[in-house]
Structure formats: C-alpha cells, structure tokens
Amino acid sequence: MVRLIKYLFLVGGISCIFSYSLFLIINYGLRNQKNDTFPVIKELVQSNENHQVLFIGSSLAKNNINPIVFDSISKLNSYNFGYPGAKIEHSYMIINRYLHSNHPYPKMILIMLEPYVLDSTIDINFPVQYYPYYKDTMIYNFVSKYDSDIKMIKYLPFLGITKYNDYLKNLGIMGVLFPNRLTSTLKKGFEPLFENSWKTEIVLPENKTNVVIIPKKRSYSGLKYMETICKTCKEKNIKLYFIIPPKFHPNGSKTSESKGDFFTKLQPFIEKYSVKILDHSNLDICQKKEMFFDWHHLNNKGARIYTEFLNSNLIFN
C-alpha cells in the first residue's frame, strides 16, 4: 500500500509540476496578448502610466469612446477601461484597483450608465480573462465572488490550465512565442466596431416622435457600489461623471427610459457628492443609422464623432 501511495505521489507530483509550469507559461503569454480584454486588465494591474481620464463601464464605454481621439483634442492622457457586460460592481473593482496602483489619481472618471448596470449581477462575463492575474488580491476577491473556478486555481494551481479552452491556450502560446508580432485592434482599451456591420434588413419602427419604452423592473441593488465610488472620488478629489450613452432612435423618435425611475435613483448622488450627469441618450447622432453598429453600440465613425462631442461637452461642463 505504501509503495502504491509513493507511486501515485511521484507520478501525480511530476505531472502537477509540469501542468503548473504550462499554466504559468500560458499565463505569461496571455499577459502579453493584445487581443480581447487582456491588454485592458494588464493596464489595470501592471501599468504605472498616469491616466488623467478614465472611461468606465460596459461595452457601451468600450465601443463608444475612443481615447486616442479624446487625447488628441484634450491633450490629456485617457484610457478606456470598458469591459463587455460589466455592471456597477465590476466598475467599482476597476476604479478601486486603478486607484490602488502606484500612480497619481486621475483627474476625472466617466462612468457609462444604463439602468441594467445598477442591477446586481450573478456572474461576470468571461472571468477566465482574469485568471492570469489570480494572484492579485483585489482581482481575486472580486472574481471569486462570481466564479468558483478561480478559488480552485488558488489552491490547486496545476489545474488552472484545465480552465483554458483551446482558443486561450493558442493565444497564450502566441503571446509567449511571438510577443512582438501580435497586433491589436484595441486602441487604449477602445474596441472599434466596423461601420458596415449594421443589418440592413432591420425593420424600423413607424414614424413616432416619442417612443415610450416601459422600463423593466429593476432591483437597483448596485446602488451601494455607486455610493462607494462617489465617496471615494470625492475623497480623492476626482471629478466623477455619469454618462447616459447614445442609443439609436430612428425616424426622430426619442426614448424616455433614462428619464424615469433611473434618474430618481441617481439624484441623491448628484446632490450629495456633486456628481455631474450627462444625458446623451437623445443626441442628434442617435437618429443616424450610419453612426451605429447596432441599436446600442456606435461604430468606429460614430465613436469618433461622439468622442469629439463628449470632449466639448466636458469642457462646457
């Protein structure tokens, strides 16, 4: 029996060491990757670059605001930390992690808000992308709330590699072998969407001047995170803006969703923490189909025009 246990430990041990080594190698490669959200997470965790403006939110931030355009006009250094599917807890973690790093605080933070962002989340989109940083305490604490696999990786790191699919292993290997040959579509976190991807067969609603969208019943349980963000920004003297992003409203229609319950919920923060709210849901751009990739996301051209507008709007405010 002792001989068997020794045998199993030896074989298991050697395999675990090799598997863990491979996990570390893939992690190294993924940290070098310039695709998906890997560069954004790397910027968050590893970079010491001083960004004066941070764009935070879901894909509505990631695809709608181009920091390069913003920087060229404002002469500031900004970065887009938008993460697809992110809710307010996610934004809270990103802001906290950024402020935790060893660089000056940003001058302003802009959070793209939609009513659904304030609902509580039961999972996070694509948590595997955080696995290369599972040793980072703040990242781990956040991801482990929604994803039990990262807990397993912490205690049995040799099994970490089993959580990566072939696509990620491939990205990891490319990141190890050809780190200098990797190209990226990301521009300081901004991911441009192609202008010609709009589905032309979409049937537009009839010509109505004011489409009343009945909002879904929302829990707004993320408001506690919102409060903490506001408090932190006030303490650190960071200007905080809530932005209601543009949406496509065809044929002159306008949305009333952002002016309902959602604004009422935001009002206390606006007053208490001097937060500014910029409602961009009914801009002229919202009626131009050629500016949109789909109903919610601007295309590259739309993002450029909107970023220019955002910049001037910020100066005005």
Add this chain to the structure above:
Amino acid sequence: MLFNSFSFLSFFAIVVTLFFLIPFRFRKTILLVASYFFYLLWKFEYGVLIGVSTVLSYYTAVIIADKKFEERKKYLVICLFINISILFFFKYFNFFNDNFRNIFFYFDINYPIPDILKIILPVGISFYTFETISYVLDVYYDRRKPEKNFGTYALYISFFPKLLAGPIEKSTGLLVQLNTETRFDYNKIIDGLRRMLWGFFKKIVIADRLSLLIDPVYAHPTNYSGGFVLMTCYMFAFQIYCDFSGYTDIAIGASKVLGYDIVENFNYPYISKNVGEFWRRWHLSLSNWLKDYLFTPIVFKRKDWGNFALVYATFITFVLCGLWHGAKWTFVIFGLLQGIVISYELVTKNIRKYWSSSLPKWIYNGISWFLTFNFVVLSFIFFRADNIANAIAILNRISHANFSIRLLSEFNKFGIFSIGIVIFSIIYMLLIEKKYEPSLVKLNNKIKLNYMFNCFTLTLLIAVGYFHPQIFIYFNF
C-alpha cells in the same frame, strides 16, 4: 455519474479504499451497493428494471437447472420473453409506434395508440439484458451451473465499471472471478490505473475535442463544403474509436484495480482487411455474443441450406446488430450494409483467394485495407446521422467534394491549436497502441517506461484535455 468526471474519480477512490480495507466476505456487498448507487444516480426508476431483470433471470436459471432438458424450454421462453419485452418496450416502443402510425396514416386508417408515451431509454439496458440472456442460455444448455449466491449474480449484472456500456461479460468470465478471493496486487492496480488513464486520454483529449468539429457538421451539413464533410466523416472514425475504446479502457482498468479481469473489446479494428475481420476486432464482446447466441444457432438450425445458411444468418445477425445500437432506421441501414458486404465476402471467398495469389501480397493487402477502411467510414455516416435525411445530406455533400481553399478556412475556424492537438494526440495514440498493444499489456513490469508513460500522458491530459464532460456515445445504446 460520468466516468469522465471528478465525481466518478472520487466515488471510485472511496470504493477502492473501502474494498481493500474490509475483509473479503464483505467486499462483494460493498461492490453491489456501490454499483446500484452508481446506477441509481442516473435515475432511480432504472433500478427497478435492472432489479426485475436480475431476479427473473437468476430464479429462471435456478428452476431450469432442476428440470430435465425437455421441461426447461417453457421457463426459458418465459424468461426470454419478459427480458426481451422489457428491452423492446423501453428501447423500441417509440420507434415501432411511430412507424406503425405513419403506415396507418398513409392508408388513412385510424391508429389507436397515442404518441404520448414518452419513454426514456434506461442507460445500459441493452448491455445488461444481453448478459442476463446469455447467463440463462448457458444454464439452459448446461454450459454452466446456476450461481448459488443471488448477491454474486446481482453483482455480475450490475458491476459498475461495465454496467453502462459493456464490455458484455459472459457468465463464464466475470461471474467465476467474483467467487474467487482477490488480493491487493500492486502491479495489477498500477496496470489498471494506467489503463484508466489511457481511456481518459482517448476520451477527453481526442474524442471530446473531435466532437466540437463533427457535431456542427452533422447538424447542418449543407453549411459546409463537401471536402470538409468528407474529412469530418474520417474524423468520426477516430472519434467513435476513441470514445468507445476509451470507455472500455476505463472499464477494464477500473475492474483491474479491483482485482477482476473483464474481456477486451478492441483489437486494432482499423487495420482490418475485410469487413468480417473488422467485426472480429471491433466491439468484440458484442460480436462474440451475437456469434454465440444468434449467428451460430441460426446456422446450426439451417445447416441443410449450405452456404445460403451463412448468408441468411449473417443478414439476420447484422440487421439485429444495427438495431441493437438504436431504434432508428439509420442503424438498420448500418446493419444492412454490414450484412450485405460480409455476405459478399462469404460468397466471393474463393475468387478473392485466387486474386490474392495472382497479385503481390502488399498490393492486395493494401487494396483490401483501403476498401475496408473506406467502407467502414462510409457506413459510420448512417451510424452517426440523426436520421436518413441527414445521412443523405451528408452523402450528397461528399459527392460534391472538392479540396479548395475553403477547406482550409473551414479547418481554421476550428482553430489551428485544436487541430494540432488532435493530430498530435491521434499519432501518439496510434504509436503507443502499435508498440504496446491497445491493452498496453507490453508496458507491464517496465518500471521506468511506465513512469514516463504515466507522467507524460497525465500531463497531456491535464494540459490539453477538453474538460467539458460529454456523455459517451455508447451510453445511448
């Protein structure tokens, strides 16, 4: 509880530990409880079926053994009738019901049996029913004495490593071993664990990864080029082999760890030079069962017919073999194709012998292998397709196969890394099985080589396994 899951590994570790810690007289009880626990986790009601089948066959054998040969037949018939009825009802009722309804509908006649009987196939029923039948027939023909201990017999039927998808054990194999004392044998345990590891490798690294490539093609064949569909059909031959032989490796390995040897199921099936040989190398336990309990009795009964008896028996055997795999017309066609080709091989045996003598051996063998392998791949289209229309769509795509640049882009969608892993793993599997036999028996007692093999295969399994447990294909049968 799937074999390729952490819950099975935990379950197996607990069973093995308990098995060797307790005295021999309690070991069978532990295994029986574990086997029923393992089976009932699928669905509690399934336990009733296997219980009924076990009790019925056990007591029928006891009664038969006490009777003279002339008096035995009625008990045998009753037992077979009930066992086959259970199998028929749960596996084939929907199939026949649907077909009869269609026929009645065609002739505009009212069909009385509704379509509301949603019967779910109890996993493993085809395998354990064949075991109960073979046991009763063995006792009937005085090939063995009935088992005295009901618990031992129940364990033979429900033994968890082979319960869900075989191998189909004859009563003269496992049942005899269950009555002999097994001891803690270091070498046997190491061999068993190595075999299990090999099975996991084949299933998790190759078969499950290939399913990502193959499943979408069979679901929507018209979305893919003919060349890609053809390549997918070849890939399926490896998927089904790795899936089923992987399961068998795990079953044989798990049994070996517990000290029992169960029968092998595969012996290099894809090197066969004719279809008859293929079936002597593929799913051996089923082929042997069909040969012993169906083919041979038919030939014996129709011995006056001469060569035609062989053809007749071959047809019946392979149609039923196809139908055994599943209640679908595609399986009937699969069986028919095997029957037709094997009958052809029987009839042309002398002519082919003449051809083989007039051609260089390597040319003849090469052509034979090529034709056999391609026939097997072709017939597997009916095996894998969801229905006949789907199989025809696949064949239609293949008939328009060309190898344009589109083929590369289609493979590229699957991912260069995945394709690389699949190719490397298949080559590794073929080399290992060629050098050390599919049972890896040639690795026995080679200490250093064993360490290297186990460490490398385990690392490969962890590093490139596709860890989204998928059901074994043969669980559907």
